[in-house]
Amino acid sequence: MVESSPTFTLTNRNLHDFDSHPLLKTNPHDLVPFLDFELYANGHIPDLTNLPSTRLFASHLPYNLLPTSMIKSNCPIIYLCRNPKDTFVSLWKFNNKFLPEDERIPIQEAFELFYKGISPGGPFWEHVLGYWKASLERPERVLFIKYEELKEDLTFHLRRLAEFLGCPFSVEEERQGIIEKIQGFVALRV
16 A cells, blocks of 8 residues: 555546646545545445445555455555654654644654554554565565655656556557656655
8 A cells, every 4th residue: 555646646547637636636545545544444344346446445554454355365555665764753743733732742752652663553663574575475466665765766666556556658648748747746745
C-alpha cells in the first residue's frame, strides 16, 4: 500500500482529466479508503463487490496481520517505507494533534516508546521487515518502495508502479507526455 495519490492517479489516468481531477478537491484518503480504519472498522464487513474496479485500499497493518485471503490472492501489495526518523516525527505530531495541550506527549518520551516498539503499527522494524521479506519471497505481488527514493526519481517509480499494477504506459501515452503530467500532478502531493 502506497501513498494514495500516485497509485490513484496511475490506475485512473484514463478516467479523469487533469484539469478537473478528483485529487484537486478531495483528500487521497477519501478516494483510497483504509481497510483497517474505515472499511472493516467496528466489526463492519463491507460489500466490496459494489466498488468499481480497480479497487485500491490503504492500510497501516503489518504484513502478518493482513487478511490471509489477501496474502494468498493475486492482489498486488505496495509498501511505502519511510525513514524511521521521519516516521517517528510524523507519528508524534499526528498523535499529539488529537490530544489536549496538557496531555501531549513530550518528544523524548514519545521517542522512548517508539524505540521500544510501542506504536499503533507495532515495532517499526518488524513492520518494515515483514513487507521487505514478502517482497523478496513474492516480488510479482509485493512491491517495496522507499519514500525517499520515490521523491528522488518520481518518473522512474511511476513507470515501475504502472508496470507492477499491470497498467504500463503505452508508447502513445509517452508521446503525449502523460508520464510528465502525472509526475507534475503527483509531485504536489508526495
